[in-house]
Amino acid sequence: MNILVLGGAGYIGSHFVKAALLEKHQVIVVDNLQTGHKESLPKEAVFCQGDIKNKAFLTSVFQKHAIDACVHFAANSLVGESVEQPLKYFENNVYGTMVLLDVMNQFHVKQIVFSSSAAVYGSHQVMPITEDYPTNPTSPYGESKLMMEKMMKWADIAYGIKYVSLRYFNVAGAWEDGSIGEDHRPETHLIPIVLQVPLKKRPHVTIFGSDYQTKDGTCIRDYIHVVDLASAHLKALAYLEKQHMSLTVNLGSQSGYSNLEILEAARNITNLEIPSMIGQRRPGDPDKLIASNTLAKELLDWTPQLDIFDIIQSAWRFHKAHPKGYGVE
Numbered sequence: 001m002n003i004l005v006l007g008g009a010g011y012i013g014s015h016f017v018k019a020a021l022l023e024k025h026q027v028i029v030v031d032n033l034q035t036g037h038k039e040s041l042p043k044e045a046v047f048c049q050g051d052i053k054n055k056a057f058l059t060s061v062f063q064k065h066a067i068d069a070c071v072h073f074a075a076n077s078l079v080g081e082s083v084e085q086p087l088k089y090f091e092n093n094v095y096g097t098m099v100l101l102d103v104m105n106q107f108h109v110k111q112i113v114f115s116s117s118a119a120v121y122g123s124h125q126v127m128p129i130t131e132d133y134p135t136n137p138t139s140p141y142g143e144s145k146l147m148m149e150k151m152m153k154w155a156d157i158a159y160g161i162k163y164v165s166l167r168y169f170n171v172a173g174a175w176e177d178g179s180i181g182e183d184h185r186p187e188t189h190l191i192p193i194v195l196q197v198p199l200k201k202r203p204h205v206t207i208f209g210s211d212y213q214t215k216d217g218t219c220i221r222d223y224i225h226v227v228d229l230a231s232a233h234l235k236a237l238a239y240l241e242k243q244h245m246s247l248t249v250n251l252g253s254q255s256g257y258s259n260l261e262i263l264e265a266a267r268n269i270t271n272l273e274i275p276s277m278i279g280q281r282r283p284g285d286p287d288k289l290i291a292s293n294t295l296a297k298e299l300l301d302w303t304p305q306l307d308i309f310d311i312i313q314s315a316w317r318f319h320k321a322h323p324k325g326y327g328v329e
Contacts, residue, residue, distance in 0.1 A: 001237070002026045004067045004109075006052055006100065007074030008045070009036030011182050012115065012171060012226055016071060017045050018180065019230035028065050030058070031074070037326040040180045052096040055103065062107045069111035069240065070104060071233055072097065075144070078188060079119065082141035093144035097151055105159045112152070113236040116165045118250070118289065120146040128222075128254055128292035131167070149248065162246050164236035164300075169222040169252040169291045171229055173311035174318035181318025182226075183325040191223075191312060194263055195319045198272040205274060207259050209281035212288075218259035220288040222252040225306035225314070235300040252291025253304050262308070269312050 003020055007013045008029030013036065020027050021044050029041060032051040041047055046065070050057040052074050061067075075093045076082070082089040104112065119142030120135045137143040152163040172191045174181030182192050196202045210217040232251050239247065257265075267274050296302045306314075 001068045002028065002066055003237070004028050004030065004061065004065070004070045006030050006070060006072045007036065007115075009033060009038055009041055009047070010073055011184065012229060013073040014040035014180050015175060015226045016073070016230040016233050018042060018175060019227070019234060021045065023234060028061065028067070030061055035184070037183060039326040040183075052100050053092065055099050058099060058103045059106070062103055062109070067107065067109050069113070069237055070100065070109060071113045071237070072100065073115045075115065075148075077117075077141060079139045079141050082139050082144070086140035089140045089144045090147075093141075094147045094151070097148045101151065101155045101161060104161055105155070110161050111237070111240045112161060112163045113233050113240070114148065114152060114163055114165045116149055116167045116248070117142060117145045118167055118169045118252075118291065120149065120167060124286050124289055127288055128252075128290045129250065130292045131248055131250055131295055153246070156246050162240050162244055164240060164246070165248040166232060166236060167248065167250045167291075168229060169224060169250070169289060171226050172223050172315060173225040173227065173306065174314040175227065176314055176317075178314065178317030178321045181315060181322070183322065185325065190221075190259065190262060191266070191315050192319065194266045194274060195270070195312075195316055197274045198270045199319060199323050201323070203275065205263060205276045206279040207263070207276055208279050208285065210278045211281075214258055214287055216258050216260045219285055220256040220258045220290070222254070222256055222290045223308055223311055224252055224304060225311050227314075228304040228306055231305075232296065232300065232302045235302045239300055247299060249296045249300065250291040250293060251296055251302075252293050253307075254291060254293050255308075256288060256290045257308050262312070265308060265312050266316075269309065269316055
């Protein structure tokens with residue numbers, strides 16, 4: 001299959017590219033390198049640098065390559081930034097997706113797997129979260145992802161473009177050998193931030209809040225290994241090939257780990273001191289977020305294979321090998 005991967009030089013996209021090539025697919029990557037890293041891509045992938053909002057550019061990619069399906073990771077994804085710059089998120093995420101669907105329709109490409117988010121649900125009271133939970137985003141980022149989902153629904157009705165929308169929870173980890181991994185600038189995710197301490201990139205970890213209604217007072221989150229996530233996208237493509245039906249599913253481990261549990265696991269894996277301190281709660285942080293993955297198991301035949309220790313061990317391999325990120329050894 002010839003797969004066009006939008007945002008394929010990003011953290012999650014690059015892991016999907018590597019997994020797809022191992023499955024003998026042909027992969028064409030489109031990325032503007034705003035947050036992605038060309039160094040993360042295998043030489044077997046065809047790389048086209050450009051922005052999905054540029055219709056002429058995207059049309060030229062479809063003209064040059066016989067695309068069978070698209071996998072869409074290209075989006076801005078910082079919740080806090082989206083509150084400060086909502087129009088940036090609607091332009092890049094929503095308008096960019098509109099251009100992509102328009103060009104797909106023009107070239108009769110009828111399959112897309114889409115990187116959605118648990119942010120579409122908004123505030124959460126009942127755990128685990130299932131796909132029929134009401135959607136009420138609390139940020140422009142979450143709103144943009146929900147708008148992208150709705151756009152795909154109507155493109156399916158009008159043009160027959162079938163989609164699988166994958167609502168992920170907390171993605172972490174790296175390729176097993178540490179060759180590719182998470183390199184955000186600035187970094188906002190807990191596990192790489194924790195691992196920056198033993199690498200002497202920060203003096204301590206700040207845990208935001210210790211009075212949540214959880215077993216140790218710190219937030220609980222559902223973590224999924226990025227390699228398991230890449231596998232889910234491949235299974236979603238297989239689902240579309242076989243079923244020709246659109247689908248929205250959660251992806252998560254259906255387990256939760258507190259911030260203090262993540263910190264302790266990192267100390268055990270690195271066998272190093274990781275000083276920490278308690279800071280103020282962040283506004284809007286819920287006590288607990290855990291996904292139901294029952295539907296993904298039933299319909300995609302997908303079950304996560306890697307646990308939180310695999311996640312932290314693989315991330316540690318990557319960060320030790322790339323202490324300053326891609327391109328700087």
